Amino acid sequence: LQITLAVIKPHVVKNLFALESIQKRIECEFEVVGIREVVISREMAERFYAEHRSKFFYNRLLSFITSGPSVALILAAENAVSKWRQIMGPTKVYKTIYSEPDTIRGQFGLSDTRNACHGSDAMESALNEINVFFPDFDFE
Numbered sequence: 033l034q035i036t037l038a039v040i041k042p043h044v045v046k047n048l049f050a051l052e053s054i055q056k057r058i059e060c061e062f063e064v065v066g067i068r069e070v071v072i073s074r075e076m077a078e079r080f081y082a083e084h085r086s087k088f089f090y091n092r093l094l095s096f097i098t099s100g101p102s103v104a105l106i107l108a109a110e111n112a113v114s115k116w117r118q119i120m121g122p123t124k125v126y127k128t129i130y131s132e133p134d135t136i137r138g139q140f141g142l143s144d145t146r147n148a149c150h151g152s153d154a155m156e157s158a159l160n161e162i163n164v165f166f167p168d169f170d171f172e
């Protein structure tokens with residue numbers, strides 16, 4: 033069994049319908065081994081998005097992700113990393129809306145920044161990202 037980090041972004045957490053629909057979908061496909069509602073601080077966001085420091089969208093991304101509560105989850109399943117990324121859909125909303133409307137980003141993404149959710153892109157980043165959100169998590 034593999035674990036991954038999922039983050040439901042602030043505009044979705046404000047939308048009870050969207051949040052419940054995503055949570056139901058998650059519960060069908062994964063075992064939830066950690067869940068936490070968190071207002072991401074500037075410091076956490078800088079650690080979490082360190083690889084994007086030089087991107088043109090970095091400031092926009094940080095002010096969005098710190099703008100209100102997010103929900104972070106540790107999800108377990110076989111191939112959890114790629115499974116969750118498949119359910120999320122592509123980063124860019126214009127792609128999801130036409131080609132993958134049933135993905136979470138296809139349903140609830142508003143823009144390339146406000147794309148509804150995050151998922152770790154590899155096992156190694158999953159472990160680092162879980163550390164940012166769940167510093168006490170026991171990987172055993």
Ligand code: ATP
Nearest residue numbers: 084089093122123144145146147149150151152153
């Ligand atoms: P991957 O890790 O496979 O590249 P991702 O969905 O994690 O895909 P990243 O490229 O890591 O996306 O970007 C991190 C976040 O930055 C995205 O989820 C999105 O919120 C934001 N972002 C990415 N690209 C853009 C862009 N072109 N314009 C605005 N915001 C963007």
Ligand code: MG
Nearest residue numbers: 150151152153
């Ligand atoms: Mg990424």
